[in-house]
Amino acid sequence: MEKFSSFRDPGTGIQASACTPFLTPVPPHEHDLFVTILTPIRAVVAVTRTAVIVVLVSIHFVLVHVVGFICRPVPPLKDVISWLGTALLARLALYVIGFWSMPTELIVRKRGKTPENKWNPRAGDLIVSNWTSWIEVLWLAYKYNPLFVLPVANAPTTSSAKNASSISYTPGRKTGTGSAAISSFDRVLISPEVIRGFRQVSLLEMISSTGKIPSASSSVPLRSLDDIRRSARRPVVVFPECTTSNGRGLLRFADVFDGASVPTKGYSIFLMCVRYDPPTPSQPSLSHSVPGATLNPLRHLLQICTSLSPQSISIRQLPLSESPSSQLFLVNEVVHEPRSDMLAEVCAVLIARMGKIKRVGFGWEDKYAFLDFYRGRR
Template identity: 30%
Template sequence: MEKYSQFRDRGTAIAPFFPVPTPPSSALWTPIHIVFFVVRAALLLCLTVAYFCVIQWLPLGSWFKRCVLWAIIGVPGVWWIDLQVDGVKRGKLHSHQDHLPSPGTIIAASFTSPLDALYLAAIFRPVFTRSYPATKEVEPISLFRAMLMAFSPPTMTPPDRSKLISLAELQKRDKKAIIAVFPECTTTNGRGILPFSPCLLSADPETKIFPVNLRYTPADITTPVPGGYFSWLWTLCSRPTHSMRVRIAEAVYNNRSLDRGVFKNGVSEGEESGFDANIFDSPQVTMKPEGLRWQRSEDEPKNAQAGVLSRWDRKVLDKVGEDLARLGRVKRVDLGVQEKIEFVKVWTKRKR
């Protein structure tokens, strides 16, 4: 195992790319597991084909499509979903709808399994996107592609840059849409939060960004390694039940205040106008009021393209990352997409 030590985070010793082993089971349960798999896999395949090939293209009500998506989630045994929202007591969620993602907001979700996208689609019906480590723009994708992305090998650069768009521009296309972003850019086993893509920095400063963490018990239905479609389907369908734990943090904004999106006279609410006491901390980037919102200076886009982030940009990404780590009861790690690409090469060679 020494050759895998380089894929453990040095500070925490967490290995976010290792597949989670399946809990041992008695041989007496094998026939039952086989029956579960045969019945559920057949029904799951029929529902999946029916939805993605027919139902999603028909002019049916959103409630009907959501029912089909919930059926796809329930057939494999994901029957228990524990949802908690920061700042909302249990049983009071109906009176705190502003704490949930709504039209015109962004979801920054953890990424561990194809079920992540399926659950978000069943609840929020968002526009899914794919993020890349070296660009602030995202690629709009379908729900089906978002699910397949969980099995896809990681990549540093987009295959077609003409399809990239900023989050702010994507919001302008459909102001009533919820946008789902997977800022880690690739899947993990749920035991750590990877460094983020800078794509969240292209969001409008007044748009709410909701960190959403999804965890599973047992955690062996995560897909940190590309491929393995049949083994994942077996693990998903052969066990009697699975449980999902969903946590939603309070909204974060892509601006200095982080937790406020209202601007008055060019200065965010709660932030005093006048001199900035920390103006010398980041001399390469300045912020200036223009109209009713903060606009970055002309020099910052050049620096951003070169991979240099301002102190405020790093603060936004750190805030979302810390919220996801807190919600998932895990820690942030220093391993990213490049390290996973190298891990997949070593792991595939071992399998061969």
């Protein structure tokens, strides 16, 4: 993994088997005879499961987009069809993949305090989470049938990827060995780009966008997050990282809330954190940080469907009474210095604490450089 050394986070030292928060974690390099023997069976199971998922996706498209469009003159009927079609089919898809049970855990920040009732996001509320895979997108659709939004921003202008590739592939003894040349490279993190706005997307488009970075779409009218929230008839899901990581660290949150006040007024903030178990020889990684070139994330779906054991997911949620929307919330207890987007910083701190995840200095802008380098060297 030396060629990706320039994408290690200098603040946390996150590297391990995946030396960057963008690379997909890989299982230990150990030979498992039992897994090898079961390879033909696993392949058949994966193809069968994937075929079932494709059928469920087709049914979802017909119900939500075709029938829903026909019922558009009757909004309540359209909402019921969308909710039933999304919740039922999303749960069936998760079950087929192997998620038979998906328990959630309420995390209380203050010791000795009893957790309150389960979440109940309403229309116009925001659900804020880290982003590791398309699986949590499917889970959110099943649980809350929310609206999904994607940020829109200009591509970062940087030569970091070119510098990384030239140094990582420079053999010999210019400054010692090739490894020494890599380790001596001092990479500067890319400056944050301004989020120009958001666009509302369907569940299928949100899933297919997993792992990708914000694009500067000109064909779709942009709206502010607050504008989308005000007109929404369902909760709105926001991923402030703006792209997926491999789950080893929490990426830098973009300024997505446009200077919203803390505590928030007029709507509630629901914070959650998602984590997956490390991969094993029989269980591929559930995180999806590198998107597929075509039909994303079909290849990743095939990989995780090879598992013959139940899948597991860790979902931790913060009680509403301790979220940034609580009128008793004290910002100084979480963030000690003023930030351009205080709400984004507060959410980042709380999500990192909930999931016990280290925050890294990399943002989606750095992933732009990483993907450019990764694809150029394959």
